[in-house]
Every structure is written in C-alpha cells, then in structure tokens.
Amino acid sequence: MMNPKGTQPEDLVWECQACHVNLVEGPVTLMYMGNRITVDLPQCPRCGFVLVSEAVALGKMAEVEQALEDK
Numbered sequence: 001m002m003n004p005k006g007t008q009p010e011d012l013v014w015e016c017q018a019c020h021v022n023l024v025e026g027p028v029t030l031m032y033m034g035n036r037i038t039v040d041l042p043q044c045p046r047c048g049f050v051l052v053s054e055a056v057a058l059g060k061m062a063e064v065e066q067a068l069e070d071k
Contacts, residue, residue, distance in 0.1 A: 014042050018044075018047055019047050023051055024045050025040050025041065027039070028050050033068050033069070039060075041056070
C-alpha cells in the first residue's frame with residue numbers, strides 16, 4: 001500500500017519527477033472563469049510544476065468553483 005491509512009498528502013515529501021527536486025509550498029495564482037485566485041500549493045522550484053492534491057481539487061477548489069459560479 002503506497003499511502004498508509006491516515007497519511008495525508010500534506011504529510012508527505014513530494015518530488016518533481018522531471019527535475020528530481022523536492023516540491024516546496026508557496027503561492028500559486030490560478031485562473032478560473034476570468035478570476036485570479038492565489039493559494040499555497042506544493043510546486044517545483046525549478047520547472048514550476050504545481051501539485052493539486054485530490055483533497056484540494058475536490059474540497060477547497062470545488063468550494064471556490066461553486067462560489068464563482070453562483071456570482
């Protein structure tokens with residue numbers, strides 16, 4: 001089993017597969033429906049790859065999406 005029970009994505013050290021360096025958490029600007037949203041997400045300091053975990057995509061990002069669509 002790759003993720004032991006109770007382990008969350010934010011508890012792990014993630015590595016960029018292309019650059020072989022650890023991802024670091026920092027501000028990332030996302031665009032959705034013409035709106036800019038800045039959130040802290042793990043990203044590669046070398047190539048800029050951003051990791052959006054399933055929990056963030058289905059939880060927090062879904063909430064933001066719904067709020068923007070309701071406007």
